[in-house]
Amino acid sequence: MLALDIADLVMCFPGLDAPVLAIDRLHLAAGARLAVTGASGSGKSTLVNAITGLETATRGSVSWGGTDITRLSAGRRDAFRAAHIGLVMQDFHLFPGLSAFENVVLPVRLSRRLKPAERERALQLLETVGIARPHQSVETLSRGEMQRVAVARALLSKPGVIVADEPTASLDRRTGDEVAELIVRLAREGGATLVVVTHDPALTERLDRRIGLDGGRIVEDSGEARAA
Amino acid sequence: MIRFILADLRRFKGGALAVVVLIALSVALSVTVTLQERAVRLGSARAAEKFDLLVGAAGSETQLALSAVFLQPSPLPLMSGAVLAKLSQDPRVDFAAPVGFGDSAYGHPVVGTTTTLVSALSPRLAEGALFARLGDAVIGADVPSPLGAEIKPMHGGIDQGGHVHTEIVYRVSGRMAVTGTAWDRAILVPIRAVWQLHGMEGGADHDHADHDHAGEAPDGAAAGDHDHGHEAHIDADAALDEHFDADTPGIPAVLVKPKTVADAYRLRQEYRGETTLAVFPAEVLTRLYATLGDARSLLLAIAIGTQVIVVAAILLVTIMHVGARQRQIGALRAFGASRGSIVAIVWGELFLLFLAGFALGLLLGYAAARFISASLAATTAVRMPVEFAREDASLAVWFVALAVLVSIVPALSALRLSPARALRA
Numbered sequence: 328m329l330a331l332d333i334a335d336l337v338m339c340f341p342g343l344d345a346p347v348l349a350i351d352r353l354h355l356a357a358g359a360r361l362a363v364t365g366a367s368g369s370g371k372s373t374l375v376n377a378i379t380g381l382e383t384a385t386r387g388s389v390s391w392g393g394t395d396i397t398r399l400s401a402g403r404r405d406a407f408r409a410a411h412i413g414l415v416m417q418d419f420h421l422f423p424g425l426s427a428f429e430n431v432v433l434p435v436r437l438s439r440r441l442k443p444a445e446r447e448r449a450l451q452l453l454e455t456v457g458i459a460r461p462h463q464s465v466e467t468l469s470r471g472e473m474q475r476v477a478v479a480r481a482l483l484s485k486p487g488v489i490v491a492d493e494p495t496a497s498l499d500r501r502t503g504d505e506v507a508e509l510i511v512r513l514a515r516e517g518g519a520t521l522v523v524v525t526h527d528p529a530l531t532e533r534l535d536r537r538i539g540l541d542g543g544r545i546v547e548d549s550g551e552a553r554a555a
Numbered sequence: 556m557i558r559f560i561l562a563d564l565r566r567f568k569g570g571a572l573a574v575v576v577l578i579a580l581s582v583a584l585s586v587t588v589t590l591q592e593r594a595v596r597l598g599s600a601r602a603a604e605k606f607d608l609l610v611g612a613a614g615s616e617t618q619l620a621l622s623a624v625f626l627q628p629s630p631l632p633l634m635s636g637a638v639l640a641k642l643s644q645d646p647r648v649d650f651a652a653p654v655g656f657g658d659s660a661y662g663h664p665v666v667g668t669t670t671t672l673v674s675a676l677s678p679r680l681a682e683g684a685l686f687a688r689l690g691d692a693v694i695g696a697d698v699p700s701p702l703g704a705e706i707k708p709m710h711g712g713i714d715q716g717g718h719v720h721t722e723i724v725y726r727v728s729g730r731m732a733v734t735g736t737a738w739d740r741a742i743l744v745p746i747r748a749v750w751q752l753h754g755m756e757g758g759a760d761h762d763h764a765d766h767d768h769a770g771e772a773p774d775g776a777a778a779g780d781h782d783h784g785h786e787a788h789i790d791a792d793a794a795l796d797e798h799f800d801a802d803t804p805g806i807p808a809v810l811v812k813p814k815t816v817a818d819a820y821r822l823r824q825e826y827r828g829e830t831t832l833a834v835f836p837a838e839v840l841t842r843l844y845a846t847l848g849d850a851r852s853l854l855l856a857i858a859i860g861t862q863v864i865v866v867a868a869i870l871l872v873t874i875m876h877v878g879a880r881q882r883q884i885g886a887l888r889a890f891g892a893s894r895g896s897i898v899a900i901v902w903g904e905l906f907l908l909f910l911a912g913f914a915l916g917l918l919l920g921y922a923a924a925r926f927i928s929a930s931l932a933a934t935t936a937v938r939m940p941v942e943f944a945r946e947d948a949s950l951a952v953w954f955v956a957l958a959v960l961v962s963i964v965p966a967l968s969a970l971r972l973s974p975a976r977a978l979r980a
Contacts, residue, residue, distance in 0.1 A: 381889055381975035402894050405974070409891025420886035420978075424562030437556060437887065437896035480890060 328518045329392035329411060329487040331355035331378060336387035338373050338543075346385070348373040348543040355536075357392070357487075360514065360521040362531040365540035371524045374540065375492045378522065379412050380404040391488060409434060413481030413519070415510065417493035419473045421465045427453060427472075428461040431480045445483065452479040456509055471502035475509065482513055489514045491523045495530055504529055556896065560904050570876065571908055574869055578912025579919055581865040582954070585858035586920025587927070589950070590941050592851040594928050596844050598939035599624070602736035603836040605676060608819050610638060610826045610833045611808040619832060620839035623654055623808050625737045625935060626664045628711075631656075634831055636803025642811055643799055647818035650675070653799070654808045655749045658708040658720065663698050665708045665725075665742045667749030669797045672810060676734055683729030689748045690791025692725035695739040697936050700727050706742055708752065720752050723789045735938035746806070747796060751789045755804035862954075866961055873905055873965040884969050885977025898966045905962035913954060 331353070338348040348370040355361055365371050376382035378389055384397040391411060396404055408414075421430045431449045432441050453461045456475035458468075465476060474494060481489060491510055495503030507530040514521040523530060531537055539547030564571050603624045611619040612634035621627045642651035652675070655667030670685045673693050683702045686693055692706055700706065706725040710718050725744055733739060811833075813819035819835070826833035877884070880901075887897055921941065928939035 376973075376975040379889070381885075381978070382973050401970075401973070405888055405891070405894060408889070409893070414889055416886075416889075416978075420882075420890070422559070422562070422883070422886075424566055425559065429558070433559065434887070434891035437559065437892040437900070484891070 328357040328520050330357040330359075331488075331520065331522075332388075332390040333378070334388050334390075336377060336389060337385045338370075338377055338382065339385045346543055348377060350374070350387075350545060353538075353545065355520065355522070358518060358520055359536060360511065360534040361523070362534040362537040363522065363524045363540065364526065364531060364537060369540040370543035371540055372492060373543070375490055375522070375524055379414060379490050380408050409438065410484060411487045413484070413486035413489045415474070415477050415481045415489070415491040415494045417496050419470075419477045421473055421476060423466045424464070426462045426464055427458050427468065427476045427479075430465055430476055431461075431483055434480070435483065449479070449483055452482055455479070455513070469502075471498055471506065474498060474502075474506050478506065478509055478513065482517060485517060486519055488520045488522070489517075491521070491525075493524055493526070495525065495527050503527060507533060556899065556903070560900060560907065563900070564904060564907070567876070570872070574872065574908045575912040575915060577865050577869065578909060579915035581858070581862045582913050582916025583919035583923060584861060585855060585950075586917055587923040588851060588854040588858050589947065590920065590924035590943070591927055591939075592847060592854075593944065594924060594939035594941045595847065595931075597942075598735075598928070598931075598937050599840055599844075600837065601940075602937045603840050605734070605736070606810055606836045608811040608813055608822060608833060609808055609836055610634075610642065610811055610822075610831055613828075613830055613832050616832060616834045616839050617843070619808060620834055620836040622656065623810065624836050624840070625937065626656065626666065626741055627737075628656070628659075628664070631807040633805035633807055636799065636805055637801045638826070638831055639806060639809050640799045640801050640803050642809055642822075645822070647814055647822060649812040649814050651812070652810045653746045653806045654810055655746050655806050657807075658710055658749065658752070660706045660708050660725075660742055663695075663740050663742050665692075665706075665744055665749075666738075667744055667746035669746060670795070671797070673729075673731065673743055675810075675812065676736075676738055677731035679732060680729045681732045683727070686728050686743075686745055687795060688791060689745050689751070689789065689793040689795065690723060690725055691728040691745070693729040693731060693743045694727055695731055695741045695743070695936070696733040697739040698730075698742060702727050702730065708742075708744075722752055723748060723791055726791070737936050740936040745795055745797075748789065750804045866957070869905075869908075870961055870964065873962070874968065877901060877965045877969050881969075881972060881977040885972070885974045885979075888974040889978060894970055897969060898963075901969045902962050902966035905965065906958060909958035909962060910955075913951075913958070 333350050333353040336348065336350045337346045339346045363371050363374060373382070377384055380396045380399070388395045388397050390396070394407065396407055399407060422433060425433065428449060431453060432445065435441055435445060450461055453476070456479045458472060458475055458479070465473060468476065489510065494510060495507050498506060507527065510523070511521065511533045521534070523534060525531060536550040537547070538545050538549070606624055609619055609623050612632040614632050618629050618631060622629050622631055639651060639653050642648055650671045652669045652672035653667065654672070656664055658665035673685055680693070681696060683693070694700055704727045706727065708720045708723070708725065710720060725742070725748070731739070811822060813822055823833040823835065884897055884901070888894070924941045928941050932938055
């Protein structure tokens with residue numbers, strides 16, 4: 328598990344004068360569970376992109392366990408993310424034509440040989456998330472099952488951090504609740520720091536801390552409120 | 556990796572197929588041009604192999620060579636038979652054989668000659684025996700008649716409005732082995748039979764030697780009206796006489812086998828004069844190939860131009876394809892696939908398509924060249940060998956190297972965007 332430290336982070340997009348995201352300071356303890364809320368356009372996704380290194384920061388630093396990912400090269404940052412950050416996204420991004428199992432192990436397989444232990448872990452994770460037939464082609468799964476496969480994929484490399492971007496937004500309520508429960512439980516069991524961007528109050532409830540974004544700035548922080 | 560590439564290609568199978576077909580067709584075009592040019596060159600060089608030196612009446616060298624080597628019907632002027640007599644007795648000459656064309660039977664050229672030439676073309680007959688009587692004929696391997704069949708010669712060809720000679724009916728006595736030349740379609744008969752048919756020997760006046768014996772094409776009607784001196788029966792059982800003297804009637808060409816290379820050059824020098832012409836058919840053909848080579852260069856340039864266009868089109872398609880796939884590529888990177896593996900996937904997919912198209916094109920081109928050669932062989936009997944040569948390998952290497960380079964461009968462009976932006980694409 329890794330702690331997050333953000334300092335003087337500014338994200339700008341070309342053609343826009345105002346920064347899309349500006350965070351002076353944010354500390355998240357290792358193993359903490361954070362919910363990020365806010366209206367659309369408030370900078371939630373940009374925050375996810377910044378802390379996962381999917382987008383290069385314009386200024387400032389984003390450190391995970393002491394490693395400032397804004398200083399890494401694009402390739403190193405991809406490698407850091409592969410090793411330490413498990414991602415779950417709103418629209419799953421599973422690859423059609425491959426089975427559930429193949430989707431879970433695809434990122435590893437594309438980079439190197441799959442170890443037997445990883446193979447075992449992948450099958451076990453699929454069982455844990457409730458996929459009965461790991462060799463079923465992903466196109467034939469229900470949306471809830473697809474997101475479960477995506478959760479299993481995010482956990483394969485035992486990441487110190489799990490970042491989920493609207494993981495339940497494209498699911499119906501009951502399925503969404505199940506997936507939310509799954510993510511929180513697995514993050515706890517794996518001892519991972521969890522960051523979830525969500526609109527879903529039920530999901531926010533399950534997490535220790537919530538920050539609200541508006542216009543790219545933190546306007547609300549339940550952690551600070553408690554500290555104060 | 557491979558499984559992922561294949562799964563990906565399966566998803567885009569329509570486009571992938573189109574790319575493969577496009578490449579295959581353009582490769583096939585160059586392969587066919589290259590192979591076919593080589594086949595024609597080798598085939599006709601082999602066809603000319605047995606014809607060291609040709610002596611004919613003064614006229615066109617090309618015509619003389621083409622008529623003798625490919626038995627192409629054309630109006631060759633006759634030269635005096637005395638030349639044949641002189642050549643036969645020349646100590647530098649291994650053998651000299653007359654070649655008298657003009658008649659045909661069922662579309663096959665009937666050629667008057669001697670047993671020496673038959674033996675030179677086919678040292679061992681496939682079946683039967685050489686001609687022993689004036690009415691015997693030895694047929695080429697591609698002439699469908701069986702041994703003992705009757706052959707009624709016709710003056711000129713059917714398409715030239717010729718008439719059937721009624722004075723003689725040849726009987727097939729033997730069949731030559733396959734020579735791979737135009738002579739496989741020929742019917743070889745004793746030269747004296749041809750002379751007698753055309754009233755050029757024995758009693759006939761020598762003015763006949765001037766008549767356009769070899770080619771009736773220019774004045775077919777005149778040939779039809781032509782008085783051949785007699786309509787009398789020719790004695791098919793008469794014995795062969797292959798000894799020629801100064802009174803020998805006119806002939807279109809004499810095939811000469813010199814004893815040495817030096818003799819060949821000396822003889823050619825000697826018989827190049829006012830009334831006669833001496834050529835090395837191989838040399839004439841080489842000149843023709845130079846023209847053929849130019850045509851090949853042109854065709855090849857067109858083929859390569861086509862390939863460049865195809866490659867450019869493919870590049871465009873791929874760049875668009877990569878654009879459309881940015882999301883997928885972004886996702887792969889987001890979930891931890893290494894940059895190297897992304898390049899390998901995009902590059903590998905494209906390279907696989909190139910390679911498949913290339914292989915298919917080779918097959919198609921080879922098949923097309925085989926088909927063209929086969930249909931050429933069917934009409935001319937000249938075997939045209941379709942084969943790959945060492946220099947083709949360098950062409951192939953060039954193509955593969957180019958494919959590697961071209962397909963790496965979209966692969967690298969795939970990494971230009973940040974994963975987040977790629978995901979939004």
